Amino acid sequence: MKVYAKICITLLITLVGAVLVCSTSLAADEPVKAKTSDYVQVYYFHATYRCKTCTTIEQYSRETIEANFKEQLGNGTLRFDQINFDEPENRHYLQDYNLTYRALVIVRYKGGKQVTFKNLEKIWQLKSSKADFSSYVKTEVEAMLQEL
Secondary structure (H helix, E strand, O other), X not given: OHHHHHHXXXXXXXXXXXXXXXXXXXXXXXXXXXXXXXXXEEEEEEOOOOOHHHHHHHHXXXXXXXXXXXXXXXXXXXXXXXXXXXXXXXXXXXXXXXXXOOEEEEEEEEOOEEEEEEEOOOHHHHOOOHHHXXXXXXXXXXXXXXXX
């Protein structure tokens, strides 16, 4: 019986050790995002109902940001989120950024506090040309990042 107990304890210790090693190596593989209080936030604001143009604008925005700003996304100096302003907890954004419709807004934070924002209103004019749309968004995000 003592041999059986020793085998069970050994197996248990080995299993716990393996779980700890696996979880540590998984955590090490995840990108480390700096918790910085100086950053640029890009918001794509949308309603619950989303037409083809609205989803295309979000797609173009996300692709442009992910393709051109990998380092900044990785280190936390640039963040991208989509927000449904129809949800009660998000309605304040309509007033915060003077929104009347779906929008792409860039916000600069310094010391964790909002310093300035810009509504990229030309996205609606440029929606038919992915290249022109991407160029516009890239230029505006770069300009805001340079102000950090």
